[in-house]
Amino acid sequence: MTLAPTVEPPARAPAADHHDLDRAARRVLVTNWRLGATVPARHLYPHQWSWDSAFIAIGLRHLSSVRAQRELESLFGAQWRDGRVPHIVFDPQVPVDAYFPGPAFWRSGAAPGAPAVPTSGIVQPPAHALAAWATYRADPAVAHARGFLPRLYPRLARWHRYLLDRRDLGGAGLASIVHPWESGMDNSPAWDSPLSRITPVPPDSFTRRDLAHAAAAERPTDLDYGRYLRLAADYRDAGYADSPDVHAFAIEDPLYNALLIAGEHALADIAAAIGRDPAPHRATADRLTAALMSRLYDPAAGMFFPRDVHTGRLVRSWTIAGLMPMVVPGLPVARELVATALGGRFRLREACPLPSYDLAAPDHQAGRYWRGPGWVNTSWLFWHGLRLHGETALADDLRDRLLRRVREAGFREYFDPLTGAGHGTDGFSWTAALALDLIRAA
Template sequence: MTLTADRGPLHRDLLAREAARVLFGNWTGASTVPSHALYPHQWSWDSAFIAIGLRHVSPRRAQRELESLLGAQWDDGRVPHIVFNPEVPHAAYFPGPDFWRSSRTAGTPRGLETSGIVQPPVHALAALLVHEADPDTSRARGFLRRLYPRLAAWHAYLATRRDLGGRGLVSIVHPWEAGMDNSPCWDGPLSSVDPVPVSAFRRADLVAGTASDRPTDVDYGRYVRLATDYRDGGYRDDVPGAFAVEDPGFNALLIASEQALATIAELAGADPHPHRARAAALSAALVERLWDPEYGMFLCHDVRAGRPVRRRSVTGLLPLMLPDLPPEVAGTLVGTVGGAHFGLGTDTAMVPSFDLLSDAYDPARYWRGPAWFNTNWLLQRGLGAHGAETEARALGEAMLDAAGASSFAEYVDPRTAQGRGTRRFSWTAALVLDVLAGTKAP
């Protein structure tokens, strides 16, 4: 179903109903797949965004979404980025369970196969929003009381095992951990990684996806090499790997989730102060270490090379979602979002994933330029939190228009809103529901 850009109440009602149909159609009984065709398992940060939207149509199912994901948590606290559905053929996705071999690793959940890397920690924020949608049912089921220790262990894993640079920030050890898999920000840090030959693996993403939208074979070979080395090293974080990057978006989401976890702790009868202290320390380190006033945004830092990654990516804008940013930093970020490199409100209707003026910008290829609904949802919240209400409202309306016109595409061209990737994508539908719940028809 494709909807026009008519923003009247009838259109919004139809859009909400169709978004709900997408989520119900992608529900498997315990969780929601991003896409049956391209991503037929449960993904970590996808489930967090999906739960945020599901809470508007089924708070109980939204709770189950997060419960099923955290049920696959490892003993060391990490939440794996994929939980594999045993009913899906192994050949339907690569790298699949045969590659990750989690069941052969100590401290992994019994009866489940998962990956061994992680994704951005949006989960405590999602859990708090889900609770607030139906607090009576949440309290009756002990939702937050049961999730709190798992979320606390997840954050502790990141804080204690992933400060690889010793600078008080979390590092990612694989581009997939950022969620922004194919960003040009990783080109430099990946340049010394010897790619696995393409003959050594089969890319299932090219069966269901378009090659021009997806990472190149060389980049994919580097991803496989990093994942293989991490797996063969026993998924240990105390042994330096070939890739370690402090990503501002990942750290900003951890800060937001630590703040949410402090509230969850209070509701669950636990001490909120450690979470507030960790959020404050992370916030200070984020500004001190990754803020670049010359670029007017946060930059990634290559831990291995010991230098900033001088590339403008949407990940460097995501700290705008933090309400306690220094006013001068927040004001500069708002200006950067609307400036020439991202063009919101002038050149683009939605914020691109990468610098419009860079030679590496590609409006079609995965995370190298297209606009994604989850990052735009985060930026909409950030714009609103820092006084840019007009821009936030316009961005929300642009998201609704793009989702309706593209049949809930995975991502879109930031200038034309042409749909890219798979359609009827779960987090697109989920975040449409949340935008609709927070806005009123003009």
């Protein structure tokens, strides 16, 4: 099953009531553009982040297809020899103390196969093939002239191969994340139990920079950071080698693997567009979908849950990650996921953006990072999945409410899913980029 035709129909112009929002979103992306890439936010996140760039490219294609292509090309220019795409590519022009942990912590220059530019050593969710295909479809003529797909395809394939081979820590075919930051949902309640086994570094051994730009009540705790740094330092000190013995935290995450599967479908379309054989990618997608269903889906719950590789048990935490397999073409339980999203835990018809964590849970926190607030990117993914599976009325309603939220609260990093209050930093790039995409959605 393909995600879309090779040539995308012309994007519609923004409706009259979206003109101001459209212009404001463009201003955010222009302001946050650096030489070849877009920072997520000028002060809080002053470098290039991996899955941010994927979502940003999806929106940038409506502003400049060349700039969207360069966004992805810049990121993959920092790919490691083993295929991994680092979660941060550091800008040498930014002061070294502007973000922590910075290049001095990760020491990528000492790692075998790392690029010349300083990077982190961990990765983020593989949304890049989806973004590359969408970017190509926005302007195939320009993409052909620049050789965009033929140049990017081998790098995307190597990236997926790294995840499929080096990160199959559970031995069942699914990719494992080895750090909460790799999930994109850093302090998700789903990670509380696996993280409880990790001894944090002492709190006086590091100085956080994020709290200079965001309220402590809206960010992960110092205890969280202590454990994050322990995991990252252990991985670094092992030379960024991948094995269950190195990784005290190893999780098969539904969001991560859903994007990998959707990405394999996108790679099949890319392969066909450049005269390569798409069949291996489709076979991989089918195999991964079967593993996703057998390993992470709970029929009684109508929900996907992460699996802890070390214990072999599902982590039964009701987070937005469990709904993200909606992006998988041909998913056999799409209707069940819609029913779960409509229920009291996520309240699809009311909450906007969809909450990152169970609205009915006693420890839901509507303003603390991934412990309750709604994020535009995960709601965009669910919207994409609704359209993919024919739920057009729900998709259109979610789109309209997302745009209304952003118009009212601004391009915030995340939002209270019920009141709409904005949290985190402002002028956030993927919020602006995905708003552009939603404005132009047919």
